[in-house]
Amino acid sequence: MSTASATPTRGHNRRLIAVVVLVPVLATLALWAFAWPAARTAPRDLPLGVAGPTAATAQVERQLARHKGAFEIHRYADEAAARDAVEDRTVYGAVVVTAQGPELLTASAASPTVAQLLQQATAEQAAAAGTEMKTVDVVAAPATDPRGAALTASVLPLALAGIIAGAAVTVLGLRGIRAAVALFGAAALVGVIAASLAHSWLGVLTGDWWTEAGTLSLSTLAVSAAVAGLAALVGPAGIAGVAFLVMFLGNPFSGAASAPRMLPEPVGTIGQWLPPGAGTTLLRSVSFFDGAAATGPALTLTWWAVLGLGAVLLGDALRTRTRASKPVAERELTPVG
Structure with missing residues (x-):
């Protein structure tokens, strides 16, 4: 067998092994992230x-x-x-x-x-x-959602919307200011639609409509900006990295179905540092408690959005600088005469 024919075979074997090993590992991580906190739910301080x-x-x-x-x-x-x-x-x-x-x-x-x-x-x-x-x-849940099921169910769609928006910006090749505008626009539209559904139609949110829409938009922007920002710095792998963090950790660690203090430590604390947990806590505050205890989760989501958008702009600046330096380097290497 020639070396040329053996090389593709080894490449296919590596990919086969990668799939066989990677899928069970991801399944194990998913089961651990979702099942372990649920099985250990109990009041802790x-x-x-x-x-x-x-x-x-x-x-x-x-x-x-x-x-x-x-x-x-x-x-x-x-x-x-x-x-x-x-x-x-x-x-x-x-x-x-x-x-x-x-x-x-x-x-x-x-x-x-x-x-x-x-x-x-x-x-x-x-x-x-x-x-x-x-x-x-003292502060009762809405009669239309007495168990909080609708609010809990909103965590996954908002996270998915953020991931899809960030991935779309990356795949479509939007960079710099255009990417930031697209992320802002998509997040704002998601917030308006989500508030229209949850507040105006279903009646499961009872606070100020625009504040709720802003919260839902900020939750989406925190995820989408992180996805697009990391992808701008490290490439498409950044999409998978943030998606894993948000879906496999942020979702089950959010405490949306119970409360952060009902999850085993440090799961409850970690969950509040991630967009799904911070977004859920902020939405409860602005919808039912007139904004009480909203500062912490609002700052968390803002930092995610700011850092993500900053990474989008930085990635574009680095790419522009690299392109500009290539012709100069080529001219220096070109022999004269």
């Missing part, structure tokens, strides 16, 4: 308020302490202060001890899963003490 006279709340705190590592207790003087903390997203709920009996304040808009968990945990304690726990949903 979940912020929970306790309000009322010190003597009365001491027993409540002792009962909550039995759930080791589950709750991070915040103490408040009265029910009004506890309500403010729930509305400001400082805590997910609060147990208030009153003269009429214990009362649980929840916020199903923050997380229906957490609200249900708090009801179960406090109901068991109240039953053991021979009392009945009254529950007040």
Whole structure:
């Protein structure tokens, strides 16, 4: 067999081995990323308020302490202060001890899963003490989406829209300012359409329409700019890199179906550094809590967008400089005479 014929054969064998090995590895990573956090969902230092006279709340705190590592207790003087903390997203709920009996304040808009968990945990304690726990949903989820299923379902489409927009800009050869304008335009249109569907049609978002549209646009731009930016610096492989990060880690680590504090560490924290998690948290804040606790996730999405767009412009500048230097180098190497 000649060397020329053997070389293609070895190349095909390498690609065959790569496919056989790569697919199971990706499947394993996907199962780990999606199944492991879901299987380990439980409260971990979940912020929970306790309000009322010190003597009365001491027993409540002792009962909550039995759930080791589950709750991070915040103490408040009265029910009004506890309500403010729930509305400001400082805590997910609060147990208030009153003269009429214990009362649980929840916020199903923050997380229906957490609200249900708090009801179960406090109901068991109240039953053991021979009392009945009254529950007040301070910030309720919309009646059209009481379990938050529609909001949770929006995470994947927004991530896909961002990946597709960034990949399209790269494949179509848009660079520099044109690429940035295309990314901005696509993200803005996605935000308007998503807000029209989720707010105007389905009624699962209840905040200011334009603020929600801006949030959805920023979430899309954070992903699309990262995809196009990394691709501008390292080539098409950048598309796969960001897509893997957003889909395989950002999606399951977002805590959208439960809450970041319900995921094993450091999954919950990592998820809030990635666009799907930050976008979900920001959307809840602007839609149900009048923008409370929105600064952190808004800054996270902004940094993703700014760095991605900066990489798009930098990649174009480097490519232009490389092209400009080639004729000069060729002239220097060309012999005179």
